[in-house]
Amino acid sequence: xxxxxxxxxxxxxxxxxxxxxxxxxxxxxxxxxxxxxxxxxxxxxxxxxxxxxxxxxxxxxxxxxxxxxxxxxxxxxxxxxxxxxxxxxxxxxxxxxxxxxxxxxxxxxxxxxx
Amino acid sequence: xxxxxxxxxxxxxxxxxxxxxxxxxxxxxxxxxxxxxxxxxxxxxxxxxxxxxxxxxxxxxxxxxxxxxxxxxxxxxxxxxxxxxxxxxxxxxxxxxxxxxxxxxxxxxxx
Numbered sequence: 001x002x003x004x005x006x007x008x009x010x011x012x013x014x015x016x017x018x019x020x021x022x023x024x025x026x027x028x029x030x031x032x033x034x035x036x037x038x039x040x041x042x043x044x045x046x047x048x049x050x051x052x053x054x055x056x057x058x059x060x061x062x063x064x065x066x067x068x069x070x071x072x073x074x075x076x077x078x079x080x081x082x083x084x085x086x087x088x089x090x091x092x093x094x095x096x097x098x099x100x101x102x103x104x105x106x107x108x109x110x111x112x113x114x
Numbered sequence: 115x116x117x118x119x120x121x122x123x124x125x126x127x128x129x130x131x132x133x134x135x136x137x138x139x140x141x142x143x144x145x146x147x148x149x150x151x152x153x154x155x156x157x158x159x160x161x162x163x164x165x166x167x168x169x170x171x172x173x174x175x176x177x178x179x180x181x182x183x184x185x186x187x188x189x190x191x192x193x194x195x196x197x198x199x200x201x202x203x204x205x206x207x208x209x210x211x212x213x214x215x216x217x218x219x220x221x222x223x224x225x
Contacts, residue, residue: 034213036216038155042218042219043118043204043216043217043218043219044157044204044206044216045216046213046214046215049213088155090157101159101162102159102214104156104157104158106154106155106156107155107156
């Protein structure tokens with residue numbers, strides 16, 4: 001069975017400091033992994049995805065994530081937080097049928113302090 | 115140009131009513147989905163629909179029914195609304211097994 005665990009429900013950083021949002025996954029095969037962002041009262045936007053190519057994936061808005069099979073992790077990072085990064089972030093894993101079946105983590109709320 | 119759109123954005127209604135939420139995608143995708151996001155922000159898939167094949171999450175009550183008039187639309191019909199149906203409902207679409215693109219969501223409040 002596939003699942004993701006987002007280790008922090010809430011992360012707070014100061015503007016200009018690095019962001020780290022942690023995600024661990026469980027899968028019985030090589031999964032596809034995604035990070036989605038949800039700004040307040042908005043829909044979900046794809047930040048980046050990993051589909052068994054390069055393990056370091058670059059996404060939009062300066063975010064990137066590294067797939068580490070040995071650690072079953074897919075943490076999201078950004079070198080310098082911006083106020084506009086404040087949002088809810090979801091780590092997502094797909095099952096063997098591809099992106100048709102997605103399993104969402106419980107989300108991490110990122111607060112950016114001016 | 116909105117890729118995946120939903121109407122209405124907000125829906126407030128009384129218990130027992132029947133309501134519909136519309137979803138349209140202009141991406142040419144062949145698969146569409148409905149998700150429910152509860153008050154704790156947890157997202158769970160309700161349905162996926164591809165080429166007239168409907169896959170239903172077994173936990174979804176049969177009061178919920180998706181209807182697809184054509185490839186670009188997947189509307190969600192809900193009968194006999196209950197308080198527990200209050201949530202944000204997201205429509206999404208994808209090209210076969212590729213990345214899903216989400217609509218802006220519809221916040222349903224049942225009084």
